[in-house]
Amino acid sequence: MTADLILFFGLAAVAIGAALGMLLSKNAVYSALFLILNFATVAVFFLLLGAPFIAMAQVAVYAGAIMVLFLFVIMLLGAEQLLTSHKSGWQRPIAILLTLVLLVESIYLIFGRGRLLSQVAPVASDYASPEAIGELLFSRYLLPFEVTSILLLVAMVGVIVLIKKPKANN
Amino acid sequence: MFGSITTDMVLAILPEIALLVLIAVVFVTDLVVDEKRRGILAWTSIIGLLITMLLTAFFAQPGAEAETLWGGMLRHDWLAYVSKLIFLFGALITTVFTLNWDSVRFKGEFYVLLLTSTLGMTLMGASADLIMLFLSIETTSIPLYVLAGFLTDDDRSTEAGFKYLLFGAMTTAVMLYGFSLLYGFAGSTGLYEISAAIGAGQIPAAALAGAAVLVLVGFGFKVAMAPLHFWAPDVYEGAPTPITAFLSTASKAAGFVVLTRVMIAAFSSVQAEWQLMLAIAAVISMTLGNLVALSQTNIKRLLAYSSIAHAGYALLGVIAASELGAASVVYYFLVYVVTNMAAFGVVIVVSRVIGSDEIADYAGLSRRSPGLALVMLLAFLSLAGIPPLGGFIAKVLVFAAAVQAEFVWLAVIGVLNAIIGLYYYLIVLKVVYLTPGKDEQKALPTPRPQAVALVVSIVLLLLMGTVFAPWYQWALNSASALF
Amino acid sequence: MVPVSYYLALAAILFALGALGVLIRRNAIIIFMSIELMLNAANLLFVAFARSFESLDGQIYVFFVIAVAAAEVAVGLALIVTIFRTKHSIDIDELSSMKG
Numbered sequence: 222m223t224a225d226l227i228l229f230f231g232l233a234a235v236a237i238g239a240a241l242g243m244l245l246s247k248n249a250v251y252s253a254l255f256l257i258l259n260f261a262t263v264a265v266f267f268l269l270l271g272a273p274f275i276a277m278a279q280v281a282v283y284a285g286a287i288m289v290l291f292l293f294v295i296m297l298l299g300a301e302q303l304l305t306s307h308k309s310g311w312q313r314p315i316a317i318l319l320t321l322v323l324l325v326e327s328i329y330l331i332f333g334r335g336r337l338l339s340q341v342a343p344v345a346s347d348y349a350s351p352e353a354i355g356e357l358l359f360s361r362y363l364l365p366f367e368v369t370s371i372l373l374l375v376a377m378v379g380v381i382v383l384i385k386k387p388k389a390n391n
Numbered sequence: 392m393f394g395s396i397t398t399d400m401v402l403a404i405l406p407e408i409a410l411l412v413l414i415a416v417v418f419v420t421d422l423v424v425d426e427k428r429r430g431i432l433a434w435t436s437i438i439g440l441l442i443t444m445l446l447t448a449f450f451a452q453p454g455a456e457a458e459t460l461w462g463g464m465l466r467h468d469w470l471a472y473v474s475k476l477i478f479l480f481g482a483l484i485t486t487v488f489t490l491n492w493d494s495v496r497f498k499g500e501f502y503v504l505l506l507t508s509t510l511g512m513t514l515m516g517a518s519a520d521l522i523m524l525f526l527s528i529e530t531t532s533i534p535l536y537v538l539a540g541f542l543t544d545d546d547r548s549t550e551a552g553f554k555y556l557l558f559g560a561m562t563t564a565v566m567l568y569g570f571s572l573l574y575g576f577a578g579s580t581g582l583y584e585i586s587a588a589i590g591a592g593q594i595p596a597a598a599l600a601g602a603a604v605l606v607l608v609g610f611g612f613k614v615a616m617a618p619l620h621f622w623a624p625d626v627y628e629g630a631p632t633p634i635t636a637f638l639s640t641a642s643k644a645a646g647f648v649v650l651t652r653v654m655i656a657a658f659s660s661v662q663a664e665w666q667l668m669l670a671i672a673a674v675i676s677m678t679l680g681n682l683v684a685l686s687q688t689n690i691k692r693l694l695a696y697s698s699i700a701h702a703g704y705a706l707l708g709v710i711a712a713s714e715l716g717a718a719s720v721v722y723y724f725l726v727y728v729v730t731n732m733a734a735f736g737v738v739i740v741v742s743r744v745i746g747s748d749e750i751a752d753y754a755g756l757s758r759r760s761p762g763l764a765l766v767m768l769l770a771f772l773s774l775a776g777i778p779p780l781g782g783f784i785a786k787v788l789v790f791a792a793a794v795q796a797e798f799v800w801l802a803v804i805g806v807l808n809a810i811i812g813l814y815y816y817l818i819v820l821k822v823v824y825l826t827p828g829k830d831e832q833k834a835l836p837t838p839r840p841q842a843v844a845l846v847v848s849i850v851l852l853l854l855m856g857t858v859f860a861p862w863y864q865w866a867l868n869s870a871s872a873l874f
Numbered sequence: 875m876v877p878v879s880y881y882l883a884l885a886a887i888l889f890a891l892g893a894l895g896v897l898i899r900r901n902a903i904i905i906f907m908s909i910e911l912m913l914n915a916a917n918l919l920f921v922a923f924a925r926s927f928e929s930l931d932g933q934i935y936v937f938f939v940i941a942v943a944a945a946e947v948a949v950g951l952a953l954i955v956t957i958f959r960t961k962h963s964i965d966i967d968e969l970s971s972m973k974g
């Protein structure tokens with residue numbers, strides 16, 4: 222077994238373990254922390270797959286900004302320990318069954334594709350450099366890039382509308 | 392990749408540019424005008440949307456050949472053109488319906504969100520790339536989540552917003568996974584390149600059908616078809632009524648445009664499989680929508696279940712996967728948007744005055760406001776598919792498309808459902824016209840702008856039912872852009 | 875090098891765990907986190923495919939997904955806070971003031 226594979230399986234075990242931890246934690250703060258761990262390992266996978274720019278974005282935006290927002294809201298609401306009120310018993314077995322079906326199906330679908338089992342060739346050293354990504358974003362993907370800016374602006378407006386307390390006089 | 396921006400490219404996104412300018416204008420007006428005079432915000436949006444519609448209609452018309460522009464992101468074809476006009480019309484009428492509604496009409500944010508959502512829809516109508524498609528769907532949905540929960544002091548509104556967001560985010564995640572598989576099968580994100588790549592490669596049909604299921608989860612949520620309809624009644628009931636109208640018309644139409652384009656363009660090699668899946672969804676949507684609608688006492692919930700049933704009818708056109716089928720879907724939504732806008736318009740005007748959405752409170756409406764009752768009569772009869780209204784032609788077209796594609800059994804189920812549907816529409820009309828009400832002497836005035844919007848909708852509805860040719864030509868042009 | 879299909883299997887497992895979380899947990903915030911996990915699985919898939927095709931489209935896709943996720947999370951958490959203000963609960967089973 223090569224070092225590559227050992228690294229992959231080690232990280233994969235961490236990623237899956239963290240995902241399970243998020244699912245099963247009773248405390249929402251632990252869930253959020255497990256999810257951050259999961260995002261960090263996925264960022265390492267991105268690096269291994271030759272995507273340094275995306276890996277950095279993942280750490281900065283996902284693990285950094287988004288998860289901090291989650292933690293902030295959990296603590297703001299004091300929602301760490303809000304437990305399930307009444308567990309609907311029939312839902313759980315069905316959910317697990319559905320998930321297993323989904324899992325088996327997707328793994329079958331993926332391994333049904335022989336070509337992908339082959340090893341990938343090493344890519345050129347400037348593959349996915351920030352320059353290459355930036356050039357694509359401002360040429361071929363210019364329009365989606367501009368749309369993203371509108372989307373982020375409007376999300377900001379939306380959040381302010383929702384959170385702002387109504388004025389006392391009306 | 393493209394070198395420089397050409398006139399064609401600018402003209403293709405003219406509606407989006409106009410909307411963006413309008414959004415900026417509304418933002419700035421909101422800032423500089425003092426609180427008492429903010430009523431002009433709604434009028435600014437209305438005039439801006441009218442100008443946008445005119446600009447789109449006259450300058451953004453595509454040529455005979457469909458073009459793919461902006462590095463493959465957008466398709467400039469008749470389907471995009473017609474659907475953009477439908478969405479802009481929906482946004483325009485929605486805005487008119489907010490005019491006398493004090494809790495939103497002084498808030499610039501409301502109009503900014505509504506216009507951005509419309510911007511997302513116009514992009515959805517033209518998307519030719521998975522990236523653009525995902526972004527435009529989210530640009531449509533995220534403002535709608537906020538709009539559904541806009542009345543923060545009303546429990547039911549925030550609950551509606553949250554439910555919409557939760558189911559929306561879930562289905563989007565599933566859809567995105569489907570997109571990623573599709574990208575993996577084809578090696579490209581362009582819808583039209585995907586179909587070519589899949590045709591050439593050896594992708595197992597089961598794998599592709601699996602990706603189709605995941606993608607359909609996302610689209611099914613947007614169009615509120617069974618079994619992904621469960622959010623619709625609660626969200627429709629809780630959301631502010633103009634937003635409900637917008638959700639059930641423009642947003643649903645946008646979902647159908649995308650559904651038709653993606654299924655026909657990218658999944659042509661597993662056509663039999665997705666036809667079967669959609670056929671099952673259509674049967675459940677029609678039957679469940681109509682049967683549950685029978686027992687509703689709230690008019691907004693009734694219209695929610697009716698809109699689920701209508702998603703089922705329109706699916707027949709998609710399932711046909713033919714030129715007639717696609718044309719029938721476009722015709723269906725030309726009619727459906729206008730009809731449902733008229734129906735919701737009456738609901739909005741009535742609930743402003745009587746403060747209730749219960750069907751029982753509509754008793755005696757025909758004496759209090761004969762005009763509103765007449766609009767309701769025409770809109771409901773069109774929804775039920777009675778000639779000579781637009782709804783009749785639309786239903787005939789989708790059933791004909793199903794029969795032509797040898798789905799006779801689906802057309803039969805559709806016709807049976809149309810009969811069940813007729814029953815509950817007539818029950819409401821019976822309450823409106825025959826049941827004696829409490830305040831029959833008190834007139835129920837319709838504000839002038841709303842009256843104009845209702846009259847325009849009804850005139851269009853009659854035109855679509857009688858002067859058939861020009862609308863059908865639009866629908867045919869749109870359909871031929873797909874094949 | 876690790877075969878790309880290993881990454882795909884890992885993404886499938888993460889996606890399934892996310893879906894499981896959405897189905898079995900009743901806490902709205904945890905459900906929301908599970909949705910993020912599902913998006914992340916899709917992202918992993920995109921980057922792995924981009925590597926196997928040696929094209930950048932998949933990576934650009936992930937860039938946009940991250941931006942959209944940020945917007946969606948912001949709006950979603952704002953709605954959760956609004957709901958919590960009135961109901962003092964974020965258990966999705968308690969969101970049922972409408973019936974029919």
